[in-house]
Amino acid sequence: MPAAISAIANIVIGGIFHAAVLFLVAAGLQLVFGVQKIVNLACGSFYALGAYFGITLVNYGLSAGLPDWMLLPLLLIAGLLMALIGPPIERLLRTVYDRDESFQLLLTFALVLMFQDVFRLVWGANPRSLDNVHLVYGKWTVGDFSVPLYNLLVISAALLAAILIGLFLRRTNFGRLLRATAENRAMAEALGVNVRTVYAAVFTLGTLLGTLGGALVVPTSAASLDMAVEFVIEAFAVVVIGGLGSMPGALAGAGLVGLIRALALVVYPEFEILAIYLIVIGVLLLRPSGLFGRPAT
Amino acid sequence: MKQGSALLLVAVAAGALALVPILAPPFYANLLVPFYGYAIALLGFNLLFGYTGLLSFGHALFLGLGAYTAAVLAGLWGIKAFEVVLLAAALAGLILALPLGWLAVRYRGIFFGMLTLAYGMLAHAVLFKFYHLTGGDSGMRVPRMHLLGLEFSAYNKFELLAGPFYYYCLTLCALAAFLMWRIVRSPFGLHLRSLRDNAQKAEYLGVRVHQFRLAAFAVSGIYGAVGGTILGFRTGLADPELVYWTHSGHLVFMTVLGGFSSFLGPVIGALVLTLLQDQLQSLTQYWRLVLGAILALVVIFLPRGLAGLAIDAGQFLGRRRPAPSAASTTTAT
Numbered sequence: 001m002p003a004a005i006s007a008i009a010n011i012v013i014g015g016i017f018h019a020a021v022l023f024l025v026a027a028g029l030q031l032v033f034g035v036q037k038i039v040n041l042a043c044g045s046f047y048a049l050g051a052y053f054g055i056t057l058v059n060y061g062l063s064a065g066l067p068d069w070m071l072l073p074l075l076l077i078a079g080l081l082m083a084l085i086g087p088p089i090e091r092l093l094r095t096v097y098d099r100d101e102s103f104q105l106l107l108t109f110a111l112v113l114m115f116q117d118v119f120r121l122v123w124g125a126n127p128r129s130l131d132n133v134h135l136v137y138g139k140w141t142v143g144d145f146s147v148p149l150y151n152l153l154v155i156s157a158a159l160l161a162a163i164l165i166g167l168f169l170r171r172t173n174f175g176r177l178l179r180a181t182a183e184n185r186a187m188a189e190a191l192g193v194n195v196r197t198v199y200a201a202v203f204t205l206g207t208l209l210g211t212l213g214g215a216l217v218v219p220t221s222a223a224s225l226d227m228a229v230e231f232v233i234e235a236f237a238v239v240v241i242g243g244l245g246s247m248p249g250a251l252a253g254a255g256l257v258g259l260i261r262a263l264a265l266v267v268y269p270e271f272e273i274l275a276i277y278l279i280v281i282g283v284l285l286l287r288p289s290g291l292f293g294r295p296a297t
Numbered sequence: 298m299k300q301g302s303a304l305l306l307v308a309v310a311a312g313a314l315a316l317v318p319i320l321a322p323p324f325y326a327n328l329l330v331p332f333y334g335y336a337i338a339l340l341g342f343n344l345l346f347g348y349t350g351l352l353s354f355g356h357a358l359f360l361g362l363g364a365y366t367a368a369v370l371a372g373l374w375g376i377k378a379f380e381v382v383l384l385a386a387a388l389a390g391l392i393l394a395l396p397l398g399w400l401a402v403r404y405r406g407i408f409f410g411m412l413t414l415a416y417g418m419l420a421h422a423v424l425f426k427f428y429h430l431t432g433g434d435s436g437m438r439v440p441r442m443h444l445l446g447l448e449f450s451a452y453n454k455f456e457l458l459a460g461p462f463y464y465y466c467l468t469l470c471a472l473a474a475f476l477m478w479r480i481v482r483s484p485f486g487l488h489l490r491s492l493r494d495n496a497q498k499a500e501y502l503g504v505r506v507h508q509f510r511l512a513a514f515a516v517s518g519i520y521g522a523v524g525g526t527i528l529g530f531r532t533g534l535a536d537p538e539l540v541y542w543t544h545s546g547h548l549v550f551m552t553v554l555g556g557f558s559s560f561l562g563p564v565i566g567a568l569v570l571t572l573l574q575d576q577l578q579s580l581t582q583y584w585r586l587v588l589g590a591i592l593a594l595v596v597i598f599l600p601r602g603l604a605g606l607a608i609d610a611g612q613f614l615g616r617r618r619p620a621p622s623a624a625s626t627t628t629a630t
Contacts, residue, residue, distance in 0.1 A: 039407060041546075095597045101407060102352045106553055107596045109546045113589030121583055229543055233418055240411055274426060277419040284412045285400055 006145035011262045017151045019258025020158035021217045025231065026238040026250040027165060028209030034245035035182040035202045037101070038093065041108040043210045044232025045115035049085070050214025051223035052123045054078040055130055058219075068136040071219065072153060079212035086207030090200050097199075112228060119225055127224035134219035154216045161209070162251055169247065178202060182245070237280045243293020252291050307561070314467055323459035327531075330458050332571040333466035334360075334527030339552055339563035340477045341520020346549075347557035348481055349513040350493030351402070354410045354545050355417025359390050359518045361424070361540035363525025368437035368535040379442040379465075379530070386522040394518025395511070402510035405496070417540050424537040436536025439529040458531060466527055473520065474564070480516065481560060489513055550588075554595050556602020565603050 029043045057078040061070060089111065096103045137149035169175040181188040181198045189195050214223075238257050242249025257276055264272040283290060318326040338360055345351050363386040370376045370385055401412045424431045431437060441454060444465050449457050480486055492499040492506050500506050529535045538544065547570075555566025573591075577584035599606055 039410075092593070092597075099600065102346075102549070102553075103596050103600065105352070105354070105410070106549060107593055109550070110589045110592035110596065112543075112546075113585045113592065115589075117583040117586035117589070121586070229541075233414075233542060236411065236414065240415070244407070269426075272426075273422040274419065277415050277422055280415045281400075281412065281419065284404075284408065284415065288404065288408050 003144065006143055007266075009145045010147075011266055012259070013147050013151065014265075015259035015262030016155055016255070017220075017258075018261060019254040019256075020155045021213045022234060022238050022258055023158050023251055023254035024161060024209045024213035024216070026235045026242070026254055027161070027247060028206035028213075029235050029239050030242075030245055030247055030250045031165075031202055031209070032206040033239070034247075035178055036093075036097075036199055038104045038108070039101070040206065041105065041232055042089070042111035042115065043206065043235060044228040044230070045112050046082070046085075046207050046210030047214035047217075047231050047235075048119060048223060048225075048228035049082050049115065050079050050211030050216075051218040051227065052119055052128065052214075053082050053211075054215035054218045055128050055223055056123075057081075058130055058133065062133070068133065071133055071136055072150070075215040075218070076212070079208065079215040082211035082215075083204060083208035086204030087200055089207070090203035093203070094196075094199070112232070115228060116225060119228075123223070125225060127222040129222035130219050148220075150219060157216060161212075162247075165247060174201070234276070237276050239290075240280050241283050241290055243290025246290065246292040249290050249292035311467070311471060315464070318459055318463050323455065326459035326463045327455060328571065328575055329568075330463060330466055330531045331528055332567050333470045334524040334531070335548070335551060335567035335571065336470050336524070336564045337473045337527070338521045338524030339548060339555075339567055340473055341517035341524070342548055343552055343557055343560075343563045344477065344481065344486075344489070344520075345513050345517040346552060347562070348486060348493065349489045349510055351405055351510065351513070352410050352549070353413040353517075354542065354549065355413035355415070355420075355540075356517070356521055356548050357542075357544035358413075358417045358420045358540050359394070359521025360525030360528060360544070360548075361420060361535065361537070362386070362389055362393055362518075363522035363527075364439060364529030364535035364539055365424070365431070365437065366522065367442070367526045367529040368439045371440050371442050372438050377440075377443045378446065379444050379526075382442060383469075383523055383526055386526045387519045390518040390520075390522030391515055393522075394515040398511045398514030398518070402507050402514060414542055414545070417542055417545055420540045421537050421542075424540065431537075434537060436534050439533050439535055441533075442530060454533070462530070469523070469527075470564075473523070474561075477520070478560065485509070485512070550592055552602075554592070554602055556599075556604035556606075558601050559604035559608065562602050562604035565607075569603060 025043055025047050028046070029040055032038055032040045032043075054075045058071060058074050061074045062068065066074070093104065093107060096107055134148055134150035137153065139146045139148050140152065167175075169179060177188070177193050178198055178201075180191075181193055181195055185195060188198075214227075234257060238250060238253035239245075240253070241256055242251070242253030256279075260275050260279070261272055264275050314329070317329060338356075341359075342353070342356050345353055345356075366386040366389045367382050370382050376382065376385075397413075397416055401409055401416075404412060424436075425434055427433075441457065443449075444461055447461075449461055452460060481489075488499070488504050488509050491502075492504050492509060496506050525539065528539070551566035551570045552563040553566070554570055555564065555568075556562030570588075574584065574588065577587050581587070595602065601608075
């Protein structure tokens with residue numbers, strides 16, 4: 001394979017891997033915003049929580065004698081376990097559902113502050129990482145282009161999640177209730193939908209997507225105290241570009257942001273975040289509904 | 298009568314603040330300098346948030362602008378007169394706020410918040426990445442400046458901050474507050490409140506909604522830049538953290554802590570948070586946990602903030618005085 005093509009392949013695969021993780025977190029953000037109309041700043045903290053706990057669980061599991069290939073299952077379990085904080089946090093947010101959206105935003109900001117110190121308390125101030133365990137599944141090599149199979153597994157997992165969420169929202173009864181609540185809460189409630197249950201379920205699912213994203217990314221990059229506040233910003237870029245509350249939008253936005261980031265990192269590193277934010281501002285100004293969203297009010 | 302007693306309270310508070318450098322150790326005067334910077338910035342921020350109903354989540358952009366203006370003017374160009382730097386920062390705030398605001402005020406609610414957040418992050422990316430211009434993450438130095446043409450060369454930086462600069466900031470803050478008081482009490486302020494409560498109705502009545510929002514955005518930008526200049530002078534540094542979104546979040550935090558529905562609420566919030574943060578930081582390295590918990594409690598239980606609590610307490614006491622028997626029966630039941 002010629003060097004130029006393998007370089008491009010590297011950029012594309014790197015971008016798609018980043019996009020896959022971004023999609024998971026952004027999908028959680030979209031779900032919560034779409035149904036509950038809450039912008040959850042803490043979704044980055046859920047992501048970091050998944051990452052930190054993923055490291056702990058994998059280290060524990062592997063040192064307890066589990067085979068190396070258990071890495072991915074262990075990370076999935078870590079993500080699932082951490083999603084258990086979803087219901088209590090939803091209970092906390094319930095106190096401000098009928099208030100102005102600035103209060104909801106601020107309450108999630110309070111969570112961001114608290115989580116940051118919880119991470120410091122439990123996992124210390126230094127970045128934590130799993131060293132090179134993600135190579136256990138081997139590499140896929142064509143000429144001088146190679147990609148760890150783990151990265152491909154994560155990309156497939158994210159695609160699988162996208163398909164499952166789509167099926168859940170479109171084909172299941174609970175998914176329909178959920179979309180009805182998103183459409184018109186009062187009407188759904190009047191027709192007998194238990195909005196309280198729907199909200200709790202949606203928020204927990206949103207949390208799960210965040211913690212899973214964090215758990216899956218951690219074999220390839222370190223978990224640090226800053227990752228929560230940095231990642232939430234990228235997830236925001238994704239949902240703005242894709243359109244607030246839209247699932248296809250999250251997929252398209254994540255793909256776009258992931259690829260731009262990967263490309264900019266190679267071509268012109270100064271431009272990385274800048275490019276993303278120029279696009280975000282451009283989208284907000286020209287088409288505030290995003291690629292797949294509804295018109296802004 | 299009520300306004301008179303409120304004015305009296307403010308005068309007493311200002312007098313107490315003026316006595317801090319004399320009565321308290323210089324540490325406290327030094328600690329309160331950033332409070333004045335935040336107080337000025339938040340007076341402007343609350344014109345936008347409390348009075349116009351637009352929540353900006355990127356307002357720290359303007360604080361950064363003020364600090365970087367000071368760094369460029371005083372540090373690179375050698376203009377040491379702080380008054381000139383303040384004016385330049387105010388002008389820079391206005392110049393930046395006009396195009397940004399013009400684009401942003403078409404939206405409200407979550408879209409306005411998102412757009413301002415994106416502004417802030419764009420500014421952060423520029424400051425962070427263009428290392429040769431802005432010093433990247435290490436930022437730019439803000440040197441000592443002259444106050445009213447006086448160099449105060451006999452003072453070291455700490456004495457300057459705890460003495461002359463303290464009074465300078467107190468005066469500046471009082472002026473800014475007086476000016477803002479006139480602004481919110483003017484027909485202009487009334488227009489802002491009317492379009493906050495019902496933009497459509499206000500528009501029917503002839504209020505040019507976008508122009509008024511833009512004017513509020515511009516004023517808040519100017520106040521933010523002036524406040525940021527004080528922060529830069531105090532730390533001697535302008536760095537990208539100043540414009541990061543969490544700093545914008547802190548501005549909103551202070552405003553809500555104090556109460557955005559009262560004029561002085563944000564100032565109270567800035568004061569309480571400055572003192573509280575200092576106390577917590579000396580007690581524990583996990584101060585963010587405590588601050589976050591406090592913010593959560595305020596959001597849930599005190600939606601009108603500390604100022605709202607104080608007003609309620611004042612009304613409760615005021616009600617109690619003329620009719621003590623009625624009050625005692627209510628407390629008994």
